[in-house]
Amino acid sequence: MRGSRWSFVLFIGLFFCYLVLPRGAIGETYPLSVRYEPLKGKEFPSLQQRIGPHLGLALFKDGRVDPSRIGVHVSLGGVPTYFKSEPFPLEKALTDSLSGFLSRSGIKTLPLSSWDGSTEILRTLETDSVLMVEIKQFWTEGKADLFRTRSKTSIGLLIHLGVKKEGKVFSKNVELEKEVTVARLTPGRLEKMINQMLSDIFDAYFSNPY
DSSP: OHHHHHHHHHHHHHHHHHHHSOSSOTTOEEEEEOOOOOOTTOOOTTHHHHHOSEEEEOOOEEOSSOTTOSEEEEOTTSOEEEEEEESSSHHHHHHHHHHHHHHHTTOEEEEOSOOOSOSTTGGGOSSSEEEEEEEEEEEEEEEEOSSOEEEEEEEEEEEEEEETTTTEEEEEEEEEEEEEEESOOOHHHHHHHHHHHHHHHHHHHHHOOO
């Protein structure tokens, strides 16, 4: 009888772990495919006219305290599971996805080794404009309860756009935060939510870059 009771307790414990932990081994770091894709049907008819057919992509900067991770999930037992971006590091993931989007939009991108954000350099560039993104915040934190997981995702970006024909640098600080409560915070669900937030941010930005 005692053995059956302990078997039942063990089964209940394993069942709760299944409910509140991401699928996979405990304590691992999961890669999440971080990418920007416009929302279905979203178009930017004036984008090329405003920034020109040739855009320089300066090195993106990650100013977070821990640039190696983009989130953590803490299980009911207090065990952390971390998440990182794919591609890695995060600035590469953003650069690659934005470059792909711009190319599909008819805008040729050219990597720039450096840009200090000043207007003086604009007239010396071979491109019509230059884009740089500073990552101020990019983090998801999930905490498991008995039957649910609460998570909070915060993204903060400082986007600089230098436009040669305007002779100006336009900077926009964008911040977005989302809180959800789900039965299980799976890596797939988290990946979808992060990319949805990126779509909201960059759809709004490219609709009105300055």
